[in-house]
Amino acid sequence: MEKPRQTRRHFLRALILALAAVPLWRFLTPRMTAVKPVLRIGRDTIPVDGALVYRESRVAVMRTADEIYALNLTCTHLGCTVSITPNGIVCPCHGSTFNRAGEVLSGPASRRLDRLEVRIEGDDVVIFS
Numbered sequence: 608m609e610k611p612r613q614t615r616r617h618f619l620r621a622l623i624l625a626l627a628a629v630p631l632w633r634f635l636t637p638r639m640t641a642v643k644p645v646l647r648i649g650r651d652t653i654p655v656d657g658a659l660v661y662r663e664s665r666v667a668v669m670r671t672a673d674e675i676y677a678l679n680l681t682c683t684h685l686g687c688t689v690s691i692t693p694n695g696i697v698c699p700c701h702g703s704t705f706n707r708a709g710e711v712l713s714g715p716a717s718r719r720l721d722r723l724e725v726r727i728e729g730d731d732v733v734i735f736s
């Protein structure tokens with residue numbers, strides 16, 4: 608007669624441990640965040656010292672003599688889409704300005720524009736989110 612009580616107690620203990628382990632498992636396993644390609648463009652289509660702007664993707668692909676990089680055109684102040692002008696990068700919402708590297712020249716934004724991952728694959732440039 609005593610044996611069924613122990614079994615129930617063991618079962619409840621195991622159930623509680625299992626329920627507690629489910630949320631812990633989520634925090635203990637590494638997150639697999641998928642990095643998705645946003646754009647694929649030909650390397651030769653990017654003008655040297657120029658930029659290709661994809662407003663719908665909020666991406667600008669910039670090229671210097673030494674480097675190809677991509678900027679996220681989301682303003683780091685409150686999230687408006689910045690505009691690239693011949694004189695630099697300007698946010699139309701509150702007037703923050705950035706240089707071509709995405710560094711803040713004047714606020715209210717206090718953080719540079721985010722750079723996106725760029726991979727060169729053959730003659731293509733692939734931009735990842």
Ligand code: FES
Nearest residue numbers: 682684685698701
């Ligand atoms: S959202 Fe760009 S300066 Fe405010």
